[in-house]
Amino acid sequence: MSTQQQQLDFIERHLVFKIFKDFGPRASLDSHKVECSTGLDGFMSALYTLKLDLIIEDRVKTEVILIKFMKGTEEFRENSNSYIQFANEIFAYAEILPAYENVLRISHLEVDLVTNWVPKCYFAKFGQVEGLGNSRESVLALKHLKGDGYQLGPRLTLRRDQLEAMVGLVGPFHALGYATKILQPQVYNRLRAGIVDMPFVSSSGKAIFDVLYRVAFDRFYEFYDRQKEQLLKDSDAGFGDAIERLREKYFENPTQLLEWIRTASRADDQPDNHFATFLHGDYNRNNVLFHYGDDDKVDGIKAIDFQELRFSTTAIDLSFFMYMNTPSEGRDEIYADLLKKYHTHMINTLELVLRRNPDELSDDRVNELLNEYSFERFNAHFKRFAFYGALVCMHFLPWLLGNEKDCARLSHLFDTDMHGSDFHKLSMEIAGDEANLEIFKTVRHAYEHGYMDEI
Template identity: 75%
Template sequence: MSTQQEQLDYIERHLVYEIFKYFGSGVSLAGHRVECSTGLDGFMSALYTVQLDLVAGERSRTEVVLVKLMKGEKEFREQSNSYIQFANEVFAYAEILPAYEHLLRTSHLSSELVANWVPSCYFARFGLVRGLGSGRESVLALKHLKGDGYQLGPRLILRRDQLEAMVALIGPFHALGYATRILQPQVHARLRSGLLDMSFVSTSGKAGFDVLYRVAFDRFYEFYDRRREQLLRDSQADEGFSLAIERLREKYFDRPTHLLERIRTTSCESYFATFQHGDFNRNNVLFHYGDDGQVDGIKTIDFQELRFSSTAIDLSFFMYMNTPSSGREEIFADLLRKYHKRMIEMLELVLHRNRDELSDERVEQLLKDYSFERFEEHFKRYAFYGVMVCMHFMPWMLGSEPDCAELSRLCDTDMHGQAFYQLSLDIGGDAANEEIFKTVRHAYEHGYMDEI
């Protein structure tokens, strides 16, 4: 496994010049600097910032590049699914996004749409990398977006314009997956077969997902049992709600990852299954703002959780994580409508640009297949996924930065230890527990627990 010094040496001796090739002839490299990122950045990754001093004719400029490598020893990489996650992220930049760009070009549409979703990718490679260790490694070099004015949103709850920007990005992204399956089935089959399967269920029962969702369920049910009467009274819950919580406990308390795996796999043959970002939330999008302070640009990063599955994976996660519990009823309904509008507009546009391959009747039928009514029915079946992720992740986001930093350190060094387990139970306190309870309550009220 590569050490930090080996990674720095690789960047200095090899990667700088691989990145430089991206800028083509007529550009010379006057110098470069490499720095290690610190703080909470790079929970699963080793991050470096590379500054390239470029000269073209009489003009000089500095290009800032974010380099992302795998970190940790082999045991950590295996238990955290790093070998799968990093391979899939490289696959997204090297294969899936270029395939979507090609589809747009052959449909006589601008491929700039895809480029506007993600930072420019200068280099992407997974496997044996010359000059970097002796085993499987991952290298991803992307344009650093902060220099262009992009920035993360608030720590957890996003404004309406930020949420709407997120659905405006992910809707067309999903639509191009559907369009690829319809118009270029061989390409779609190649992409799907090239994506590594990442199960939530491990054979050992001790992998990363097992640890995270074990403590998530322990935490939720300890809180629920401790304050059950008050919680049900304050939320004016009917008997069906308490029965749904007990049904969830009976079926999945001993194996919470099996519910996630069921959602992931049973949705795969649906019309609404396609390539998912997989970790689409506030942490992995950056916003650009206009003079009025409103979002006028958005880019997404970090495709490590990339999966082929239900669109509910992307939608339910960020909607539950990044919307306020007060007013969630109205916001959910509005975002689902806006998401579908953006998705169907892109799908219809691409299909109509390929009328020489599709009859009018076929296009009409396809658009009916992807109607809002069918989408809403599908979302209802799988939206509890977002609640599950919130159970383990929301307390981290509501905890203090020192606690988050300590959890991150323990996750790297002793995920199976008592200290990690106890801090995962305690971080964010009952304020976080109450927010999780509200997500479960909302899911029940909208029928998202009916399939459990």
């Protein structure tokens, strides 16, 4: 495994020059500085910032780059799926996004639609990297957007303009996946084959998803059994039955439910499997950066951290994003509105691209395809698999609601002993019944909208 010193040496000896060359022959490098980054945001990564002071045609320009390496021992990397996650993240920058740019190019559309989604990528490589030893490594160098005014959203729920910006980003992203499949099936099949599958189930029963969802179900049912009478007071009898059915079928192996969602939604024998495509996979407020105009409303957004990249139903991206980022109070109205806005962004982008290729598709064929992706069909598909978002909330929401001290300790335990009793105990207790009640409200919303019907 590469050491911190090897990573620093790699930046100094290799990356500085590679990145500097990107600014063209008229640029000269005045100075540079490398710093280690610390904090919870990099709990699976080693993060560095590289500051380049450049002179371009007698003008001074400062460029700040965020550099990301895999961290941890080989055992940690295996147990945490790091080798899969980092390979897929590099694949997103090196293969998927460039393929989407090409689809836009052949459709005579501006490729800025893709380049505006993410920070500029200077370097992306996974595997054996010269200068970092003989192990599999990952190196990703992206423009640091803080200097351009981009910032993370609030730790808890997002405002309406932030939520709408997020559906405005992910809708076109999914649409270009669909468009690539329709217009360039060979490219699409190559991209699909290039993604490393990341199952939720494991043969050992000790991988990261086993650990996280074991705690999630333990925590949910401990709270439910302790507060059942109060929790079900205003609910119909079917809700309690659905919770017990969930316990009976999946309590012993919670990851089997996630695996069913991941695989059933894309299976060849499913009539709605055309809603499966390339996902961000971890589409949450901590993985997007917002830019604000003079009115303090969002006027720009970029996605980061493609480590959970998957090929599966778009319900994974959407249900996760909406359950994790919408407030429980008033969720019905916000949730329904965001679903419709997402679909509008998606279908408008898909139609724009398809109609720019008349030599490939007749108007009648475009209309047939758009009907396949209609809101009615999309909503029926989403309903089958949207419980995914509630499942993610079960394990992730307490981390977000916990105080900084507990979060830091939980992150440390995750790094050092995720199978230990201390990690399990703190995971059960962090943020207390405040988090438990929010999780319960999420599950109840899912039940009321039919998202538990096929479980």
